[in-house]
Amino acid sequence: MGFSGELVFGRSERPLLEAPVFGGAQEDDDGGITAWWPRPGGWQTLQFHQKTSLAKPEEVLRAVVEWTGAPACVASVHDSSVALVWGLEPGGDQWDAWLNLAIAAEMSDRPLSEMDACVPGDASRALAWARSVGVGPGLDVATIEEVLRSHETFAEELFDTLLDRLGFPAASDPEAEG
Template structure:
């Protein structure tokens, strides 16, 4: 089993875990939070266990408000897939999937008339549904790459204006989702620790 949980990325002059949005977590959860990656300039990634928050969007908004800087949150499922959401102070958010093949398989809609979901995953109908789900996810990649670049620019970085490298990361499959998250931040120009 791989990692399942949230990777929270933000910038702060003090410990990111001191953000009030994390203050409601039980102490044992706070103690178990891992400073997963520290980057120059006060950028940090914290790793939390899965399912801590009913509303991850509110957590992200609270972190952005407290830090007055862009932040993002990646919800990772068994190291296979991640949903990444980024937000800037007073600005729009963006969302992308990491490891789209796994995302398509995980979130393909099961028809109402299927009696055995496990058996359905080995049918040609399931395979066709995955192809359609993957295509739908892929259509959002160019807009997500552009939004991620704008988010990085709002963070004070000077990322390359070419979205192709970001699109490439968003279309990469087969790697652990946490590794793709790190690669995405690297590609957006965040300083590497």
């Protein structure tokens, strides 16, 4: 069985886990909450396993954006197979997109062609979201469409690829930087 839970991506000078919406939760050794390697500029990703008590993804997203004053996104992942990603800007512009589209169509019992028809708009809104923080200039929306139409064994890896393709700086091992 793969990972099920939420991935929260946002920018903050302080550890993202300090956001009030997380209620003082802390990273732990048993895999309930894991911080991914940070990205330059204060970008952070937190992985909340299903067993971790967390508000609804949309509520977490709004709270993180409010606390950080910066765009953020949340991916709700099911069994590492599929994810629904929501992104939000402080001004209120929101987008969402599915990762591993064929599996999403199968699980939601919606025609793949119907879901695929949404990809260009989803990709365009995701790219506009990234550009609102100064990343992704010069990127073609087709690059994001390609990611949204691709398939990875693990949806969480596809989420990381989406962030990379949107132009966010690459994550790096903080231990190696010291």
